[in-house]
Amino acid sequence: MAAFITVLFDGVAYGSLLFVISVGMSVTLGLMRFINLAHGAFAMFGGYTACVLAERWGVSMFASLPVVLVGFAAVGAVLERLVYRWVSRTRPLDQVLLTIGIAFIATAVASKIWGPYPRRLAVPEALTGQLHVLGVDLGIYRLFLIGMVVVITTVLHVLIERTRFGAQLRAAVDRPEVGAGLGIPVNQVFTASFAIGSGLAAVGGVLGVETLGLDPVFTFRFMVYFLLVVVVGGEGSIVGSALAAGALGVFDVVGKYYFPSVGGFLIYGLMVVLLLVFPHGLIRRGR
Amino acid sequence: MTAGGPGAEPGVASPPVALRTEGLCKRWGVVYVNDRIDLTLPVGARHALIGPNGAGKTTLVNLLTGLYPPTAGRVLLGDTDVTKLAMHERVKRGLVRTFQINTLFPGLTVLESVVLAICERTGAARRWARSVARLDAPIAEAAALLDRLGLGSAAHTVTRNLPYGKQRLLEIALALALQPKVLLLDEPASGIPAGDSTEVFEVIAALPGDVTVLFIEHDMELVFRFAQRVAVLVDGRLLTEGTPAEIAADPRVRDVYLGETASEKLG
Amino acid sequence: MTGRGGAIGAGLPSDRWRIWDAALWLAPVAAYFVFPDHLVLGSQVIIAALFALSLDVVLGYAGITSLGHAAFFGLGAYTAGLLAAHGWGEPLTGLACAAVVAAVVGYLTSFLVVRGSALAQLMITLGVDLLLREAANKAARWTGGTDGLSDLPVGDLLGVFHFDLAGRTGYVYSLAVAFAAFVLVRRVVSSPFGLSLRAIREGAARMPALGAPVGRRLVAAFTFGAALAGIAGALLTQTSQGVALEVFGTERSASVLIMLVLGGTGRLYGAFLGAGLFMLMQDYLARLDPVYWQLWIGCLLVAVVLLGRGGVLGIAEVLRARWTRGSVP
Numbered sequence: 001m002a003a004f005i006t007v008l009f010d011g012v013a014y015g016s017l018l019f020v021i022s023v024g025m026s027v028t029l030g031l032m033r034f035i036n037l038a039h040g041a042f043a044m045f046g047g048y049t050a051c052v053l054a055e056r057w058g059v060s061m062f063a064s065l066p067v068v069l070v071g072f073a074a075v076g077a078v079l080e081r082l083v084y085r086w087v088s089r090t091r092p093l094d095q096v097l098l099t100i101g102i103a104f105i106a107t108a109v110a111s112k113i114w115g116p117y118p119r120r121l122a123v124p125e126a127l128t129g130q131l132h133v134l135g136v137d138l139g140i141y142r143l144f145l146i147g148m149v150v151v152i153t154t155v156l157h158v159l160i161e162r163t164r165f166g167a168q169l170r171a172a173v174d175r176p177e178v179g180a181g182l183g184i185p186v187n188q189v190f191t192a193s194f195a196i197g198s199g200l201a202a203v204g205g206v207l208g209v210e211t212l213g214l215d216p217v218f219t220f221r222f223m224v225y226f227l228l229v230v231v232v233g234g235e236g237s238i239v240g241s242a243l244a245a246g247a248l249g250v251f252d253v254v255g256k257y258y259f260p261s262v263g264g265f266l267i268y269g270l271m272v273v274l275l276l277v278f279p280h281g282l283i284r285r286g287r
Numbered sequence: 288m289t290a291g292g293p294g295a296e297p298g299v300a301s302p303p304v305a306l307r308t309e310g311l312c313k314r315w316g317v318v319y320v321n322d323r324i325d326l327t328l329p330v331g332a333r334h335a336l337i338g339p340n341g342a343g344k345t346t347l348v349n350l351l352t353g354l355y356p357p358t359a360g361r362v363l364l365g366d367t368d369v370t371k372l373a374m375h376e377r378v379k380r381g382l383v384r385t386f387q388i389n390t391l392f393p394g395l396t397v398l399e400s401v402v403l404a405i406c407e408r409t410g411a412a413r414r415w416a417r418s419v420a421r422l423d424a425p426i427a428e429a430a431a432l433l434d435r436l437g438l439g440s441a442a443h444t445v446t447r448n449l450p451y452g453k454q455r456l457l458e459i460a461l462a463l464a465l466q467p468k469v470l471l472l473d474e475p476a477s478g479i480p481a482g483d484s485t486e487v488f489e490v491i492a493a494l495p496g497d498v499t500v501l502f503i504e505h506d507m508e509l510v511f512r513f514a515q516r517v518a519v520l521v522d523g524r525l526l527t528e529g530t531p532a533e534i535a536a537d538p539r540v541r542d543v544y545l546g547e548t549a550s551e552k553l554g
Numbered sequence: 555m556t557g558r559g560g561a562i563g564a565g566l567p568s569d570r571w572r573i574w575d576a577a578l579w580l581a582p583v584a585a586y587f588v589f590p591d592h593l594v595l596g597s598q599v600i601i602a603a604l605f606a607l608s609l610d611v612v613l614g615y616a617g618i619t620s621l622g623h624a625a626f627f628g629l630g631a632y633t634a635g636l637l638a639a640h641g642w643g644e645p646l647t648g649l650a651c652a653a654v655v656a657a658v659v660g661y662l663t664s665f666l667v668v669r670g671s672a673l674a675q676l677m678i679t680l681g682v683d684l685l686l687r688e689a690a691n692k693a694a695r696w697t698g699g700t701d702g703l704s705d706l707p708v709g710d711l712l713g714v715f716h717f718d719l720a721g722r723t724g725y726v727y728s729l730a731v732a733f734a735a736f737v738l739v740r741r742v743v744s745s746p747f748g749l750s751l752r753a754i755r756e757g758a759a760r761m762p763a764l765g766a767p768v769g770r771r772l773v774a775a776f777t778f779g780a781a782l783a784g785i786a787g788a789l790l791t792q793t794s795q796g797v798a799l800e801v802f803g804t805e806r807s808a809s810v811l812i813m814l815v816l817g818g819t820g821r822l823y824g825a826f827l828g829a830g831l832f833m834l835m836q837d838y839l840a841r842l843d844p845v846y847w848q849l850w851i852g853c854l855l856v857a858v859v860l861l862g863r864g865g866v867l868g869i870a871e872v873l874r875a876r877w878t879r880g881s882v883p
Contacts, residue, residue: 092672101855108849268685378765392756418744420568
């Protein structure tokens with residue numbers, strides 16, 4: 001029983017990591033209807049940046065988090081302005097192809113600079129070790145991950161549902177022409193959202209170096225997972241993404257622990273089943 | 288066309304009904320966009336549906352054709368209850384519509400579009416073994432139809448390169464190619480220059496007597512010229528219906544919709 | 555692809571053969587004699603072209619966004635492989651079986667695919683592809699797992715032509731099958747069914763209002779595309795006498811998508827052009843440095859999308875229109 005709880009807990013933690021990275025994609029996909037298959041590249045480069053900061057200047061993971069958040073938010077904003085904006089928002093195939101191309105470029109760049117082997121990043125002292133709770137050993141780092149998810153979900157939820165920016169974003173997504181007519185700076189709102197999503201992805205990448213593994217093919221390897229979280233969780237629903245990520249994480253970890261012979265089979269099967277039963281995702285944004 | 292229940296006069300045989308609705312409702316959120324609509328179209332009718340913007344006219348047509356299901360009520364085509372039928376099945380039974388906003392195939396030529404419509408009607412569209420260019424009968428039929436509507440010269444123009452007025456004509460051509468029994472026209476003349484729009488209506492008026500036509504229009508001249516009966520839709524409800532003269536004289540209609548200028552025109 | 559069916563029929567879809575159709579198909583025939591040492595690569599290009607053609611039916615004509623078309627390629631490949639491994643090495647029947655297996659699975663999955671948005675289509679096709687790859691991986695007892703199956707006893711073509719090491723039989727076989735498939739696809743695409751597919755792609759909103767059962771048409775198109783992909787996969791297995799997990803997976807699905815988009819979707823020859831360009835570039839660049847290959851492909855994709863002209867053939871069309879317009883007084 002204790003083993004099961006630990007596995008469950010590990011699954012939730014894993015899911016939390018997937019969520020932090022994917023939530024940005026949920027924003028761009030659900031709210032902006034933009035399919036960004038290169039989203040994982042932000043996470044990847046975030047992770048690499050933290051590694052470089054740690055190796056060159058001994059910057060701890062904690063300290064690198066805000067740097068990465070702001071830095072990659074800026075990169076996201078620039079990318080949106082320069083490249084993504086020009087791709088017609090009504091042609092999904094174009095978005096798929098463009099972002100696959102960017103994913104290839106990202107993989108090639110990472111390969112060239114850092115080589116094909118996985119990187120390591122030291123977990124801060126304060127987060128190592130385990131907490132003994134009710135007869136079960138819970139890793140502190142994993143608790144931290146789960147905590148981060150709760151914080152991020154709340155902040156995003158409040159941001160989107162309760163603030164003026166969030167209202168502008170929702171209006172701009174529903175009817176850009178009307179939004180623009182009402183004086184909402186639609187372009188800037190989109191850029192800002194994209195920036196937030198990218199920054200969060202990068203943060204997720206930093207947090208996930210040890211758990212998910214960091215190498216040049218990261219972008220493609222996790223593409224399916226991020227898509228899964230966003231599509232199953234419901235496009236645009238932050239809470240839905242959190243739930244989907246949690247479910248996915250649990251299924252993956254539990255599956256690999258108890259049914260190792262089945263492996264990744266379970267995830268893809270689960271995805272197809274979930275898409276069949278909930279064709280619009282777990283939580284549909286009331287439209 | 289009756290706004291109330293069926294059968295106005297007892298003991299009089301009513302003409303065969305082409306299309307009928309019973310208590311048709313559509314609710315979006317808390318608003319009833321169509322509220323308990325009872326409509327009866329006898330075979331061969333030339334009826335108009337008018338009403339202010341946002342009254343729910345296009346929604347009614349969408350319900351009749353099956354674009355989305357009603358919140359309540361039934362739609363009957365002839366004797367058959369078609370409320371649960373998908374749109375393409377209703378089309379196969381002769382219920383055809385045009386769209387208020389041109390809903391065409393941008394990359395197809397005018398001739399291709401009409402030939403396709405004809406093939407869909409005859410069932411040839413699922414054939415994969417012969418190329419379209421060899422189908423003499425549909426091509427001839429399409430060419431004749433295009434000539435009737437004045438689109439003959441544009442036959443090989445790609446739809447997206449057509450001027451708006453011609454696109455509107457193509458919209459109607461597609462509907463006519465399906466040889467409808469009941470034809471629902473959603474603002475067919477909008478965007479067509481005044482001279483040409485009468486032509487379009489004359490083509491429609493010249494349709495066989497057993498074809499039933501319901502058209503939504505804002506141009507009152509066209510309505511009074513071509514409609515036998517007019518129904519007025521306001522805020523989702525059928526306010527009243529009657530002959531064009533009756534409608535013009537009805538003070539409620541004047542208040543709500545026609546306005547001073549039109550009633551002056553009619554005296 | 556227009557033809558003459560009488561004065562008014564001019565401009566309607568037709569599959570009449572033109573001079574340059576014959577010329578284009580003479581090229582690979584000539585290649586057989588001009589490049590006798592590169593026939594294995596040649597077969598691979600032809601097989602890739604057939605695979606891309608099958609995707610063109612699904613994506614270019616039916617407008618379904620598929621990122622998992624390798625699922626059917628792999629199904630065909632393993633069907634042929636398993637048949638050969640278990641004693642049934644006859645190539646043509648193996649090909650037929652592969653087509654059937656791929657078609658059946660394609661038919662079953664098509665119902666999931668046709669009712670979704672572009673994103674849902676992407677996810678489902680991706681999911682099915684990866685699912686099948688995992689299944690093939692796990693069923694290692696039959697499929698050989700990550701090692702795959704090799705040295706398959708593929709029988710002689712028509713009982714006479716042995717699959718030789720130089721790849722001569724393989725080349726001719728692949729070319730013949732690809733040609734037959736091309737003729738078939740060309741006929742289907744210029745038929746009323748093909749026209750209705752294009753119409754669905756152009757204006758899905760109008761089609762039900764024309765009385766067209768959109769779902770059924772898309773199911774048919776998807777199944778057809780799956781069957782053709784299965785044939786391509788089987789060809790690969792039979793000409794190389796082996797099959798491995800890479801017939802499935804995102805890399806193969808993405809590659810064929812790129813090939814098609816590079817050459818131009820909805821234009822049939824785009825599949826061949828794109829496959830040729832892609833395979834030749836890959837052969838050259840990947841040998842230099844795999845990193846350059848990824849970089850190059852990434853940049854090409856970004857360029858193709860941003861230019862928005864529909865691949866090489868699309869650009870060619872735009873240029874030709876400009877040129878003919880310019881030369882008319």
